[in-house]
Amino acid sequence: MTQTGPPDRDLVAAVAAGDETAFGTLFDRHSRAVYNHAFRLSGSWSVAEDVTQATFLVAWRRRGEVRLTHGTALPWLLVVAGNHVRTEWRSARRRRALLGRVPVEHGPDPADDVAGRLDDERAMGRILRAVRRLPRAEREAVALCLWSGVGYAEAAAALGVTEVAVRSRVSRARARLAALLGPAVKEDQR
Template identity: 85%
Template sequence: MTQTGPTDQDLWTAVAAGDEAAFGTLFDRHSRAVYNHAFRLCGSWSVAEDITQATFLAAWRKRGTVQLALDTALPWLLVVAGNCARTEWRSARRLRALLGRLPAEHDPDPADDVAGRLDDERSMGTVLAAVRRLPRAEREAVALCLWSGVGYPEAAAALGITEVAVRSRVSRARARLSTLLGATLTEEQR
């Protein structure tokens, strides 16, 4: 391929002096080749774009210290692209390893949470309506023993009655709730 205009060596000498236009010309001349090389190294067009950008950023940063051994900058740019691809691969490997060490938990879908809350509210409304129909003494026993998990001896002390009376109130409340709700409450529902 016949090259018109300044050689890469001439452009690189101007780039080393800080000539941004000369660097733009080198970019225009070689970015496609660097991009294709990067794609062949990583197999991803978007990662190839990142590697191409990193390659030319490294070239700009090293403009004052790198001397081209040939009349073309392309071989050096391809080596830099290879180094950038390896750096990208190592970073991705470390990220995958880090993610592999994280617990497999994921954030629940907020819609599931909202739907669950609505179902819970609906169910609780039905249960509360039934509990409100119980005598006050039985409501207190249900609230302490079934809902809050207070033991029978502690509930008896809190209510100022015997443990047998608390057990009796809970038993009567379960029987009435079963009738009112149309089903026997399981341990999980208590």
């Protein structure tokens, strides 16, 4: 996809000076990638929406601290989104533990039964269970490089490691995921 408008470097500088229009342009440019990244990490469209909003709120609040990687703010935004998803997981675990102590009986809301979204979330949940079994370094490499299309060099800069290390993590993650997901992956590819 061809980038139109000023480069991220100019936008980030303008945003640091408080330019809301430049921030809107930065949001328009990267919000879809952040949203997709958050969905891939969380397996939930609604969590992805919340994480995207929180990520750009942090970007505005910390506008003087946004780091560019190879001229783009996207890797920094994706790392912020990943941190928000981890926070959401911890909060969800605490909520589930609390709800587990309270006897509640309720059925699913028919309004939430949107087939496509549920299928996506079910499939992503299965993949996430496998990805969560990977070491953290491999999960981060998968999330940035495979899911969000960040280049190896940009991912390496965002994670503070070498490009070779990122490539190695992605390779090991692919092998482990193939073993974890096994025959179902082959069936899905037909």
